[in-house]
Amino acid sequence: MNRAPGPSVRLKLTVSYAGFLMLAGVLLLAAVWVFLLRYVPDRALIVSSETPTHGVFPVRSNLLRVFAPRAAAVMAFLLVFGLVGGWILAGRMLAPLTRITGATRMATNGSLSHRIRLPGREDEFRELADAFDAMLARIEAHVAEQQRFAANASHELRTPLAISKALLDVARADPHHDAGEVIERLHAVNTRAIDLTEALLLLSHANQRSFAREPVDLSLLVEEATETLLPLAEKHGVTIETSGDIAPTTGSQALLLQLTTNLVHNAIVHNLPEKGTIRVHTGVRTKTVVLTVENTGEKLTPEVASTLTEPFQRGTERIHADHAGVGLGLAIVRTITHAHDGTLTLTARAAGGLRITVELPATATHADG
Template identity: 65%
Template sequence: MIRRPGLSARLKLTISYAGFLLLAGTLLLAVVWVFVLRHLPDDDPGSIRRRFGGVIIVGTNRTELLSGFAPAAAATLAFLLVFGLLGGWFLAGRMLAPLTRIADAARMASNGSLSHRIRLEGPEDEFRELADVFDTMLEQLESHVAEQQRFAANASHELRTPLAISRTLLDTARNDPTRDQGELIERLHIVNTRAIDLTEALLLLSRADRKGFTREPVDLSLIAEEAAETLLPLAEKRQITLDVTGEKAQALGSAALLLRMVTNLVQNAIVHNHPTGGTVTIHTEPQHDTSVLRVENTGQPVPPELLPTLTEPFQRGTQRTRTDEHAGVGLGLAIVHSIVRAHDGTLDLTPRPTGGLRVTIRLPGVGPSND
């Protein structure tokens, strides 16, 4: 947008200060003038001797006093104007100094430098609050940009891996025509399936981040039962016991996304478990204005320092037990976190004292008017 050049804020404040001071001086001189006109007698020859509040004032006639008052008033107003401009310019500069620092920080941020902070000192006033909010915004923006850069680098690496494997297999088949084609096709099918799963996961993650879905009442208890039924063959293969408990808990959101969220949680709970004989518990319940979904599993102890990394993309939790055939693409909990955030909910990861992980999700519940 093209804007016409205008006066700076400092100059506007200077003119405002000077104008106010000049107006106040004019009003004061006007009061004095009225006072003189009221208490001086009409023009009389000779001097005037009158008493005001116990003080004897000696002067000439009204005409002579007024003729001397006008130049003095003009000189006073000129002094007030100059004093107001100089003082106003100085005061405006002092008042706007924090805004200058904020503008410099914003200019640096627009040029790509997000590490700069204002760190404005002084008392808690409007400028200090604005600077603190701006520093917080820069910190969050820097963190978000760094996260996006890591995500782009990891996604490029993950997508390049199956493509490189496919090219290697095709080169091998071309250089060795006698190679078993059935084995080659099977391996290519596995690699391509992994690439498709990764692409779909990336698309789902992007969709959840954009919040581009229709919201409707969804019963989390039914979603939990459907996810458990879908993953029952995997649980039976691993000799993992699936237990769904709780009661009806309705949330407002996308049924497809919430199903994917619960499915990812249950699959992770099965995969990151004991080799055999473990358990997975899925519990749902309403709590006040929220709907709670809790997934717990047995397994090896989870180091607390590992928890913050589990929801980052492509962090597979290498210190946790898993089977290779279900290692996934490293986006399981990242997708869960994104879906929870898109539904304005909270995600809490807590290590269980006896081993394994407890995942608690709280989503805004559906009020009586939405039932």
Template identity: 45%
Template structure:
């Protein structure tokens, strides 16, 4: 952190500003009064009754003397009043500073919680609280993600090491073809998991997105054509319903991956002889992609956790070997990076209903 030279406090600067403003106003009044006195005749005047009337010189002498007294009094009042008023005005700022120091010390749960009606300081405090809440949530997600990622990556590596140790212990009795097959499957799983982790990391960097107009209907059709062989092999009915998605300004690669993940999730977590439906709808301010599928009955509590990394339909970090548990997490991150969001809810007769909302 950069070291700064000591300087005047904001309270002192405001106090001096208030005092200077009051003194300037007093001097302005003094100047106006002095200009008015120019219209008084010069010399002493006497009325017919002999009453003395002061002239311009007498009035100027008295006016200047008391005007300086008034300016000095205004300076003192400006300094004292400015110090008190600036202290009252800066009290919420001290509260925000104390909260920032607490957060710097590691207390991310601390909040400013500034009371009062809306103004510049309460908006700053509310924005700071919202930022802290976002940072705390992000750090919790990253810690949970790191723990789960290390567990998921350790599993295939430990499996490969065990297979190699067994083969090294009994080289004559090992089935080489079966060993190579299992090593190939385990290695492929580790590669898919690593690629999914990289995709998830890229999808969270919204500032690096290459946004361009994309025909959503064409992307949906291409993804469905690529997934149709897998659907036929699993005896699943995959259909793309007619719709008018229109054009969305998104990163085409990430959007294609998000749709592909939704379709793959619908095919993998399904039942024998089931179905999957993909539909896209264009609205005034957004493009909506719906992916519904049949399957087992899911609870709302479980569905709410599915966008978290490494959560599968069968439970956390458990499930089918061909899934990484990152598919829906990647979709949710891609949606957030584009200013949209992912909605999930269980189907009435089972299965999952997913809705991806992207801005026009």
């Protein structure tokens, strides 16, 4: 925004301090003058011991002649003192604001690693500086995450394109090559590229929070997701167990169904090679509803479990097997959870596998009950 130049805040504060000090001086002198007028008589009888003469002299007129110049001198001193003192005090008071402004300009120029770290006891300026430092930390983390995401997405999208190009080059170089095999492989590669693109679009949509909110029951979404993925679970030899209560919340039914489906799908494909188990439970707490998906599988360290919500991260090797997904399943879950003001917790099970807990705000009527 273009603004016309104006006086600095330090100058405004200086003038304000000096003006207030002058006003206080005027009031004080006025109070003294009123006091003198009240207790000093209009005229006084003066008797001299040296001379036999005596007389009546006007006292108030003499008092005014003595008081006025001294009052003017006091006001002049207060003016100078107020301007000089106000300028110094304003500079000291606004020094933290100067540091905050400098940090803001550095952040505008792209330096997000700089922090103000204003010393001293807590006050309004230090509260502002701490809030600004926290904002810079969040922005820096968000920018770093977006940069990693863009790099990983570029890599993931480049892979199917490179495979498609290689298949086409082989088909062009060898006209007698089996066209059906090439078409089948191209179809699989393109399907994966489409799935990845749709996942990226869904992730972007959830990040924007541009969705209508409506009453949603997580227990019904669990039933729908498990019924949809039951054939895949049977193919992998995985048993799905569901339990729990009605879990009413508010949000996008489509996004929350995607969240539930992703959790169950992840539990199926990252399970034991045979006789795996998945337990899906919905529950209600004081002000929240909870969805828990627990699966058997390989043992994971807490460090590995904490990274699984990062885009394109997997607990096992990055092998694009059948139904292995595109590496965005839990990243989408995290984004949808945060878009619904919820929390996501991943815990490595001691016996192997993973426990994922999604906690969302309960509906107002249920929370009150």
